[in-house]
Amino acid sequence: MSSQPRCPHCRRFVYLDTLVCPSCDSELGYHLMSRRFHGIRNGRVVIDGSTWYTCSNREWDCNWLVWENAPAGRCFSCRLTRTRPPSADTVALEKLAKTEEAKRRLILQLGELGLPIVPWDVRDGGLGFDLLSSLSDGKRVSIGHANGIISLDLAESLDDRREALRIRLGEPYRTMLGHLRHEVGHYYQNVLLRDDAEWTRCRELFGDERQSYQDAIARHYATGAPSDWHMSFISEYATMHPWEDFAETFAHYLHITGTLQTAAAIGIHLDAAVMSLRDTDVIPLESYRDEPVQRVLNDWEWMSEAFNRINRAMGFGDLYPFDISGPVKRKLGFIHDIVTKAPLTKDEQFALVFAPPAEATLRRPVERGPSRSPRWCASRSACRQPPGVAPTRSRPPAGSSSKQARATTSRQTPPPVSRR
Numbered sequence: 001m002s003s004q005p006r007c008p009h010c011r012r013f014v015y016l017d018t019l020v021c022p023s024c025d026s027e028l029g030y031h032l033m034s035r036r037f038h039g040i041r042n043g044r045v046v047i048d049g050s051t052w053y054t055c056s057n058r059e060w061d062c063n064w065l066v067w068e069n070a071p072a073g074r075c076f077s078c079r080l081t082r083t084r085p086p087s088a089d090t091v092a093l094e095k096l097a098k099t100e101e102a103k104r105r106l107i108l109q110l111g112e113l114g115l116p117i118v119p120w121d122v123r124d125g126g127l128g129f130d131l132l133s134s135l136s137d138g139k140r141v142s143i144g145h146a147n148g149i150i151s152l153d154l155a156e157s158l159d160d161r162r163e164a165l166r167i168r169l170g171e172p173y174r175t176m177l178g179h180l181r182h183e184v185g186h187y188y189q190n191v192l193l194r195d196d197a198e199w200t201r202c203r204e205l206f207g208d209e210r211q212s213y214q215d216a217i218a219r220h221y222a223t224g225a226p227s228d229w230h231m232s233f234i235s236e237y238a239t240m241h242p243w244e245d246f247a248e249t250f251a252h253y254l255h256i257t258g259t260l261q262t263a264a265a266i267g268i269h270l271d272a273a274v275m276s277l278r279d280t281d282v283i284p285l286e287s288y289r290d291e292p293v294q295r296v297l298n299d300w301e302w303m304s305e306a307f308n309r310i311n312r313a314m315g316f317g318d319l320y321p322f323d324i325s326g327p328v329k330r331k332l333g334f335i336h337d338i339v340t341k342a343p344l345t346k347d348e349q350f351a352l353v354f355a356p357p358a359e360a361t362l363r364r365p366v367e368r369g370p371s372r373s374p375r376w377c378a379s380r381s382a383c384r385q386p387p388g389v390a391p392t393r394s395r396p397p398a399g400s401s402s403k404q405a406r407a408t409t410s411r412q413t414p415p416p417v418s419r420r
């Protein structure tokens with residue numbers, strides 16, 4: 001994502017999920033280390049003297065390349081998938097392919113930000129994904145995070161199902177990428193906050209995460225979000241508990257920086273002379289690592305408005321249907337600080353990416369068969385559960401003109417949490 005992805009043969013722009021160039025029919029593979037597409041012959045390509053192969057999940061649309069010594073022929077993103085639907089469940093695997101696409105985008109962004117990604121099979125508590133479909137066998141699949149493992153219900157990759165849930169829960173935005181960015185926020189809160197001073201500052205902004213999660217759930221679903229939630233939170237869901245506030249805000253940090261990065265990569269900027277509201281152009285950056293959060297927020301204020309107008313020109317809803325209040329800006333500033341404080345170098349990141357799995361985990365991704373018992377435990381956190389009961393409706397903010405005021409239904413949530 002650091003530069004505009006192109007076909008190496010004809011230079012045509014291609015999307016991150018492109019398998020075959022639509023102009024010259026070249027078979028393409030994405031090389032994580034160089035962040036570039038390469039042409040493939042007979043399933044392989046030589047890059048800097050090393051042979052790289054297509055990922056063993058290419059039949060399920062994974063276009064990443066695999067280093068010759070990678071275990072099981074899986075690319076780095078696919079390796080992070082700890083559990084997936086059974087091979088015989090081709091319907092679920094089709095949904096997996098769509099979710100894996102969003103996951104590869106997430107992994108690329110985390111890499112661009114210099115965040116550490118320690119795979120689940122290298123260290124206990126490392127990042128991994130359990131990707132299962134509640135439609136496979138009718139068993140409930142919770143969306144959540146526990147000890148580095150992110151669980152998603154692949155059934156939500158079905159547009160009609162996800163959109164129905166979005167409306168039912170009163171959310172202005174619901175995507176698989178959004179779920180991934182939220183859940184990985186839970187993961188990074190524990191990874192990036194390293195000392196008491198940082199936790200103290202975090203609690204000043206988001207609240208004390210040691211307060212009872214169960215009580216918070218009960219309160220949230222008894223009364224809904226406070227009527228003035230939009231003054232201090234990015235979403236109603238964020239009001240439920242400090243853990244959720246952090247994860248929601250972290251997700252928005254990724255939404256914002258990721259979209260600005262894409263805008264920068266394709267050369268979009270706003271011309272002050274045309275806007276007539278500013279003296280200077282708005283020029284998004286591919287990286288805000290060396291910039292204060294004010295630059296991120298300022299660029300986003302103008303760019304998001306422009307994107308919203310473009311969406312409206314096509315009859316869609318706003319691209320970014322959220323307002324960012326002063327307190328939320330301060331929370332985003334905190335996340336910007338901890339994300340940019342000590343980014344890993346590319347070499348450090350690749351050392352993690354190519355670390356060999358621990359002996360105990362050296363095996364293929366787990367497939368859930370029909371006879372396996374549910375793996376949910378009391379310490380699992382779960383987010384944005386599809387409700388089993390009618391959601392509680394909270395009052396809309398009185399007299400508010402907030403775009404978020406349209407979303408007034410709170411979300412059904414999860415089992416208890418114990419993260420730290």
Ligand SMILES: [Zn+2]
Nearest residue numbers: 007010021024
């Ligand atoms: Zn081409």
Ligand SMILES: [Zn+2]
Nearest residue numbers: 055062075078
């Ligand atoms: Zn792959």
Ligand SMILES: [Zn+2]
Nearest residue numbers: 244247382383
């Ligand atoms: Zn959450």
